[in-house]
Amino acid sequence: MGEVNNKGRGEFELIGWIKEQVESCSRMPSGIGDDCAIDQLPSDQQLLTSNDLLIEDIHFNRAWTSMFDLGRKSVAVNLSDIAAMGGKPRSLYLGLGRSQQLEETELKDFIRGFLYEARQHDVVLAGGDTCGSPGPLMISVTVQGLVPTGKAVMRQGSGCGDALYVSGTLGDSALALHLLRAGQMPPVPLAQRFHTPSARIDLGRLVGEQELATAMLDVSDGLLADLNHLLVASGVGAELILSALPLSEAFRSALGQNPSLIDLALAGGEDYELLFSSARHDLEQMALPAPGVVKVGHIRAGTGINIRQDNGDIYHCRQRGFDHFAAS
Numbered sequence: 001m002g003e004v005n006n007k008g009r010g011e012f013e014l015i016g017w018i019k020e021q022v023e024s025c026s027r028m029p030s031g032i033g034d035d036c037a038i039d040q041l042p043s044d045q046q047l048l049t050s051n052d053l054l055i056e057d058i059h060f061n062r063a064w065t066s067m068f069d070l071g072r073k074s075v076a077v078n079l080s081d082i083a084a085m086g087g088k089p090r091s092l093y094l095g096l097g098r099s100q101q102l103e104e105t106e107l108k109d110f111i112r113g114f115l116y117e118a119r120q121h122d123v124v125l126a127g128g129d130t131c132g133s134p135g136p137l138m139i140s141v142t143v144q145g146l147v148p149t150g151k152a153v154m155r156q157g158s159g160c161g162d163a164l165y166v167s168g169t170l171g172d173s174a175l176a177l178h179l180l181r182a183g184q185m186p187p188v189p190l191a192q193r194f195h196t197p198s199a200r201i202d203l204g205r206l207v208g209e210q211e212l213a214t215a216m217l218d219v220s221d222g223l224l225a226d227l228n229h230l231l232v233a234s235g236v237g238a239e240l241i242l243s244a245l246p247l248s249e250a251f252r253s254a255l256g257q258n259p260s261l262i263d264l265a266l267a268g269g270e271d272y273e274l275l276f277s278s279a280r281h282d283l284e285q286m287a288l289p290a291p292g293v294v295k296v297g298h299i300r301a302g303t304g305i306n307i308r309q310d311n312g313d314i315y316h317c318r319q320r321g322f323d324h325f326a327a328s
């Protein structure tokens, strides 16, 4: 397309290199190289599709994150959306707006990390688009997954009396970011949760297959914000038990020095854990895929979230923007 085509020779070479990497590391045929990828879907499954956009200096800071880890994370945060529906991820599409500051070796490290994370879950990079960008690095990732027809778990469906469960631990990633912003090195377990989160695929699939949840989503914007999405979609309210929030050892140790850090577990974001409501109250005792779940409260009639302290008082989260979720 001559002048209007801003794809240079470098881009074509890069696409060729990406195709080679995909084919040498995947059991599935790559869709890269034609105008479209072709996929044959089983007739008893529904297709899940989700997209995430990551922009340099908004969603990531290259001074803090290696390009390999950034590649891994761009996959993980997308796979987390498939996990949140109870699905099995299948293919990825990668749109790259390549900033001029980015060296080719850095871009290749990004792709290596991207493919590493995809391989962990048997997901293939099936296509994308690559273009030079005059601005920051932009990464657009689309993920597709499959779920048995009728088994997808939505945000809507929570009923009064349902228990609320969260997987893993909360606040680790936000605490790592908090420390990085303060110029401190976060302890390794926290840094790992920030740089290389894991999508809870196995847990999400089991919850979906066994119909354990009435509604589910992944915690990406912080527990309160995401719980609020679930509550609004379902037309109900919730009680959270502050002392029940699942916290890692590293988080608890920081909390011992500064109790207000609890707000990072409530509203920090980037946890990529699963949050779901369930009519069953015994799931803590059930053998579930790692990292398992903890009961953090229950669904009630009405609207909003009450965070209950052990003495019965309501706790007000001071993290900006979230206090208005408290019920009046």
Ligand code: ADP
Binding pocket: 015, 018, 031, 032, 033, 034, 035, 036, 037, 093, 094, 095, 096, 125, 126, 127, 128, 129, 130
């Ligand atoms: P078109 O001009 O038809 O859009 P492109 O030259 O952009 O074709 O892409 C050629 C092939 O390379 C397509 O199959 C496309 O999906 C794939 N591709 C381009 N960029 C990427 C990328 N960043 N990651 C994976 N596949 C890519």
Ligand code: MG
Binding pocket: 128, 129, 130
């Ligand atoms: Mg294209």
